[in-house]
Amino acid sequence: MVTVCSDITDLKRDAAALAEARDAADAANRAKSRFLANMSHEIRTPLNGVIGVAQALTRTELSSQQREMLELVQSSSRTLQTLLSDILDLARVESGRLELKEEPFDLARAVDEAALLYAAAARDKGLQFLVEVAPEARVWTQGDPVRLKQVLTNLVSNAVKFTASGFVSLTVDATPAEKPQTLRFVVQDTGIGFDAQAQDRLFNRFEQADGDITRHYGGSGLGLAICRELAAMMGGDLGCESEPGAGAAFILTLPLKPAQAPAAPSPALAATAPSDEGAEAAPRRLRILAADDHPTNRRVVELILDSAAFDLASVENGAQALEAYRAQPFDLVLMDMQMPVMDGLTAVREIRLHEAVMGLPRVPVVMLTANALPEHLDKALAAGADRHMAKPFSVEDLLAMVADLTAQTPQAAEAAA
Structure with a gap:
């Protein structure tokens, strides 16, 4: 009989050390991703104020010197926005959440x-x-x-x-x-x-x-x-x-993946559309509810939507947004995601529940938020939101989205008036 003994103490110790190092690396990577997401959110909030106010200023009368200074502010803002987008893309790539469209x-x-x-x-x-x-x-x-x-x-x-x-x-x-x-x-x-x-x-x-x-x-x-x-x-x-x-x-x-060009719209349909629109009554003022806990962001939205076409109601948290929504009808809701008292996701779920219980038409809801990672978009849509727009946003993008979502808004608000 021959007995062979091998001392595997070192192997066991090395395996345990490797497992510990792997777990530490995974934890560090998760911490880094959370840090990038948090920094993205914290930087986007004040940057949205800078960009929004600067774009609102461009719509006012300015001297040549003031306009030159404003262009410098906008140029610096674009540089910061590019840097922020790069950091966010890096976080998406590392987490495997960056998806390409086809x-x-x-x-x-x-x-x-x-x-x-x-x-x-x-x-x-x-x-x-x-x-x-x-x-x-x-x-x-x-x-x-x-x-x-x-x-x-x-x-x-x-x-x-x-x-x-x-x-x-x-x-x-x-x-x-x-x-x-x-x-x-x-x-x-x-x-x-x-x-x-x-x-x-x-x-x-x-x-x-x-x-x-x-x-x-x-x-x-x-x-x-x-x-x-x-x-x-x-x-x-x-x-x-x-x-x-x-x-x-x-x-x-x-x-190179060759594709077919989309078919052009029918000329006959394009020709008849203006006559149908001309038969409609003049557009009424749209009622918009905006919820954001940051006063600067609320003011940015107010400056952008400061128009005879809009009646804007601004609130500070999700609970106030829900209370305002239950009190009167709106054509569109702009909802921040992270707010005290009641967060935006909870508020959206409560709004959808209120519509279902009361038999009301579904009103478009947009998550207007500094939470810009793919998982934030998924959570917003799962809660019942229709769109997700990340801060900082441009005046043109916000106005285009408002026009798009309110073009087919239910006429509940008009009937209630």
């Missing part, structure tokens, strides 16, 4: 819309700004146009920012005859460029080519990392070529 869109139009956002900035710097879409790339394709434009605008904005003279170009071509079919986007500039060592870390998070770039040009170092993540999620790749002082070229390749 819909047909006009590729050439999407490219033009992305590039033209920075055409004025390029002209102001005296740069040639070129956008060229090859004939074979002027097609309808299947994908997520919003995320594609996010990648392209990031690349173009970087090219304009890091180029003092020369040109910035965006070219698009396709290889429809080859398999697999591929789209190739190239953003090229004559800017400062970078060396091979910097290129290796350029797509890492919170990294730029060197510290001097961060101090001189600003930025978080998140944009390119998120762009590469998005390119991979869309089934493609993002790379670059550059030399110091000789400019750079960023190359995005994506699969």
Whole structure:
């Protein structure tokens, strides 16, 4: 008989240490995600006040000096909003909650819309700004146009920012005859460029080519990392070529998924629509209920909706919103999510219950909130909300949403009056 004994004490100890390290890493990752979500919420609330008040000011009479100062405020606000969006996208990517849409869109139009956002900035710097879409790339394709434009605008904005003279170009071509079919986007500039060592870390998070770039040009170092993540999620790749002082070229390749253009609306229907509208009575004033615990955010909504077309009632929490809703009918409800006494989700559920018990028509409810993560959208829709609009929002977006949701609002409020 032969007996063999092995001392596995070290193996057990190592396994326990690895399990402990794994649990600690998971806990740290969850804590980081919660921190990013909380910071997103806390920053969005005051930023919404800055952007909202600035946009409201643009609708008033201003001197040339006041308008110049206001443009500086808006420019700084847009920079902060971009940084906040980058951080939020990073949290979504790390949590696996960033989802892409699949819909047909006009590729050439999407490219033009992305590039033209920075055409004025390029002209102001005296740069040639070129956008060229090859004939074979002027097609309808299947994908997520919003995320594609996010990648392209990031690349173009970087090219304009890091180029003092020369040109910035965006070219698009396709290889429809080859398999697999591929789209190739190239953003090229004559800017400062970078060396091979910097290129290796350029797509890492919170990294730029060197510290001097961060101090001189600003930025978080998140944009390119998120762009590469998005390119991979869309089934493609993002790379670059550059030399110091000789400019750079960023190359995005994506699969080409041909799609059919949507059918144009019937001319006959379009011609008869105005006559039907002309037969209707003049529009009445719309009743809107807005609930938000932050006084600045309430004032922003009041400034935006300060119009003869609206009767606005503002309250500080969900309990007051529910009380106001039960007391009189409204055409639209704008509800914050995080509020004292009663939060917005509970208030929406109570509003839907009140409608069901009293046999009232369903009134559109919008969660107008700084809670902007995908799970917040899911919770809002599950509670009974119709839309979710994240702060900070623009005047145009809010007014367009109000017009859209109240276009077919039940006439209960008019009948009750």
